[in-house]
Amino acid sequence: MRILYITNWFPPEVKGGAEVSLYHTCRAMQRAGVECSVLSINYRGATAADEWYQVDHIPVHRVHFSTHWPLQETVDLRVYRVVLRELAAVKPTLVHIHNVSGASLAPFLACRRAGVPVVNTLHDLWLLCPNNMRYRADGSYCDVARFPNGCGRCFRRYDYWAPVPQRRRLFAALTANVHAFISPSQALIDRHVEAGYAHERFRLVPYGIDEPPAAAPRHPLVQQIVRGAGSQPTLVFAGGGHEHKGAQVVLAAIPRILMGVENARVVIAGGGEERLLERFRSYGPPVVMLGSVGFADMRALFAAADLSIVASVWHENSPLVIYENYQMGTPVAGSRFGGTVELIDEDRTGYLYPVGDAAALAAQVARHFRKAPWERRQMRRSCVQAARTRLSLSAHVAAHLRIYEEAQAA
Incomplete structure (x- = not known):
């Protein structure tokens, strides 16, 4: 079996969880004996590029254009021609398309022209909304x-x-030629079905990521936090200053958290809007600002934390940050919205609160730290168990292989 994966970005260029998930999928597919290659194609590149490279033995063809026009955002003929050439060169058994907001829908049309079966993983709501989120300005x-x-x-x-x-x-x-839309959450499937898509076109497959080898963090502040792990209640919010990730909810919750949890420390990782980051800084020493943090360092940070916050205020699909926390044994307090609900087992692997409700978030945080140490340790064990069973990479790959075989047979 030979699979061509098409995506906007691929490591070392990473914009979010979609690229990370695809990397882990490719690596696991190779171990399963599947021949994989990646076409990373994007018309939003800072500079034009047409180059081949490898990431952990995964062959990647990176084609980026540095210019585009709004009329090309639906079908970019440059992308169409590149994909046709790639199909002719690689001769894949099947094409698996991921995010295309920087490539238009040209990859789907090229696969239709070449007669190659297609499946598509949906990481958000791009089929339904220009901002991929169904989230409005107000x-x-x-x-x-x-x-x-x-x-x-x-x-x-x-x-x-x-x-x-x-x-x-x-x-x-x-996208009528897509054999199956793969969704990591039932919530995302439901949003598409209510918009008119047939339910039978979707397959529910949670993400899967490798458990990372232990590595010492490089970020100086992460090093300090890891050295002091267990010395004070530590919460992590990896959404930085991004509104849709719930930055404003966390900002509103911080005063209540600091009042309700003695000596609490809230660690903010990631970039975002300066107006929101400045508000985080205004809280002073109890709020630690890390800025951009590498993936290995984030794992070390999650492992050192007592609780992680996922405060998204949009129809979040299946936040990869929850998978990463569970692998490190860290419970999550998440908004009761979108696919987050499907990942958190209340009082076993974390807590849920009404989306946008800062007071409820702070109350759940305080409830966590009122638990006895043995109860919190049991929650950590439950998180690891979830990561190694229902959210495992092996289950993810097995489900994909079944879908690939089904698409080829059709």
Whole structure:
């Protein structure tokens, strides 16, 4: 079996969990005897590129264009031609497409032209919304029943692409050759079904990532936190200053957390909007600002933390940060919204609170630290168990192989 993976970005260029997940999928597929290659194609590159390289024996063809025009965001003919050439050169058994907001829907059309079977992993709501989130500028959520053709009031400070008339209908037609949409969460499937997609086109497959080898952190502040692990209650929020990740909710919760948990420390990792990062800094020493942190260092940070916060205020799919925390044995306090609900087993691997409710988040944090040490240790063991069973990489790969065989047979 020979699989060509198509994505906007691939390590060492990483924008989020989608690229990390795909990397782990490729590595595991290779171990299973599947021949894999990656086409990383994007019209939003800082500079133009056409080069081959390898990441841990995964062959990657990186093709980036440094210019694009809004009319090309639906179908970019440059991307279409590159994908056709790649298909002719690689001759894949099947193409597995991931994020395409920087490549248009040209990969789907090229695969249709070449007659190659296609599956597509959905990491967000790009089929339904130009900002991939159904999140509006006023912080509300787009109702597909009220706005079947889109609300026109999208949150536009991050990704925003192809806001064309009848976008949902057009995108459904352009992806008609997809044999199966793979979704890491039932919540994401439900959002697409309520927008008119047939339920039988979807396959539920949680993410899977390798358990990392132990590595000493390089970030100086992470080193300090790791050395002092257990000396004071430590919470981690890896959403930085990003509104859709719930930065404003965490900001509002911090005063209550500091009042309710003696000597608490809140660690903020990641970049984002300066106006939000500055508000975090205003809390002084109890809030530790790390800035950008590498993946290995984040694992060390999660391992040293008592509790991690996932405060997303959009229809989050299946946050990879929860998988990473569980592997390190760290419970998660997450918003009761989107795919987060499916990952957190209340009082066993973490806590849920109403989305956007800072007071409820702070109350759950305080409840965690009121538990006896043995209860918190049991939660840590439950997190590791979840990571190694229902959220394991082996289960993820086995499900993908079944879908690949099904697509080829069809």
